[in-house]
Amino acid sequence: MTSLVLLDPTSERSPVARALTARPAALAGLAVALLDISKPRGNVFLDRLAELLAAQGVRINRYKKPTFTRPAPTALRQQIAAENQLVIEGLAD
């Protein structure tokens, strides 16, 4: 018996498991991006994180997406990647 063939309804992107980037042993000397996605009160959370990180002497860069409803503009993503080694994003309120 010939087995039934179905056509793949998906984007056919193979589910390749990707390894996580290696974690740094310490934050000293690294630049950390704090990304505000423009969700209400996300800034409160990020402000507190900035205080805590600054107290450890970590260099902080702040960024903001124009609206939480769309992915970050390409230029912003490139800027964050160029200026930082780490990024912390407030995902939701």
Added chain:
Amino acid sequence: MSLPDGLIVVAKRECPTCTLVEPLLASLAAGGDVLTVLVQDDPVYAAGLPGAVFDSTLEQSFRLGIEFVPTLIRMQGGREVARTHGWHRGDWQQISGQPDLGAALPELRPGCASKTLDPGIADDLQLRFGQSSLQARAVALGDAEDPMEACFDRGWTDGLPVVPPTPARVLRMLAGTTRRPDEVLGLIPPDLAPCTVEKVAINAVLAGCKPEYMPLVLAAVEAALVDEFGMHGILCTTMFCGPMVIVNGPMGRAVGVNSGVNALGQGHRANASIGRALQLVIRNVGGGRPGEVDRAALGTPGKYTFCFAEAEDSAWEPLHVQRGFAREASTVTLFAGEGVQGVVDQKSRTPESLAKSFAACLRVVDHPKLAMAGDAVLVVSPDHCRVFLEAGWSKARLLEELTTLLTVPGDQLVAGVDGIAEGIPAAMAGKLVPKFRPGGLLIVRAGGGAGLFSAIIAGWAASGPIGSIPVSQEITA
């Protein structure tokens, strides 16, 4: 098998006209030409002739493009130079070069349909011997796999069973559009994966569509890809919404999109499967699955499917005309819709009273103390619509009156007022505040002929340019 030069007769035994010409085949074979007889159904036909071939797979008939039997063809230099079908005495005599052929037979007898065109066979032949245009990855199921369960196992469903997308079903679905299967409609969020007409057809099969729905499904997918609709945000929001499809114009009526009894409910294949096909494209092509990028806290049943047509009335401007299309055009309008909230008013007999009822109910969209957050669709039933029509109120007049009724002093809505922390910013105190942003309230007419009820479908609380605005797309092919 390549066919030799000479004469070819394609026949089937069950066809009376083929039986009529069967005695002539010996004469044709005895002439100066090589005769090949392709028999579609039963090798008993023309069994004694050396050139008789049982075309059991119908491959030869398919490659010759046979539509009727008997068909007589003359091949010369590897090319077809003459063809006739049925029994036409003059044609047969001319093509065979035998002026006395069948002199005793009637002049004319029509033939029968070729077996290649039998229901179900044509698709199969196209797949086996035709030039397949399908490019999607083939997924071979194990012999022991149930096709329905296999679709669940591979994560292709919304939780309800889907129709397994076999190549034959996908080919039939593609016949519903004139657009090329490899045409790319755009990048489907959230993965921004390219979506071809073929991928839409596969998901339309999953959803249970008929091929004739394809133009509507394609228009809905294209509308969802318009940036202003904000499909990415609609999908990933923690709020309720999903893409709701409102159909206007003759194409919706032609394929049976329901605008009448239970228009917002179950029971109509077009409504159910067109809305579902759009959602399955988002899920399967875009990778938008609940619990992953879809972060809805509660969601809404409309995220399975939400599609209905406007019950267009000559006296009330339909939605697509309001939005700039010709009345005879067919459109889909996508709206980031939440659930259905009923409006029960069985006592109002004047447009003023009924408009006040509508306004009172529309105030609670999102929250009674929020404004210009979510859009809304007001679905006016025929019974309610009659109240306006009899008083000479157009749809535009109703919208104008509602806009006035829904503009209130901001002081009533400010955060903290009435002991409710939710509300608009204090800076809005002292100003008049409209409930909806300009263009944020849509009105359509739909529903059964009995019932003094209408419905409100709230939009995403991030409506407008920051999130989603309704998008209309013409249905073409």
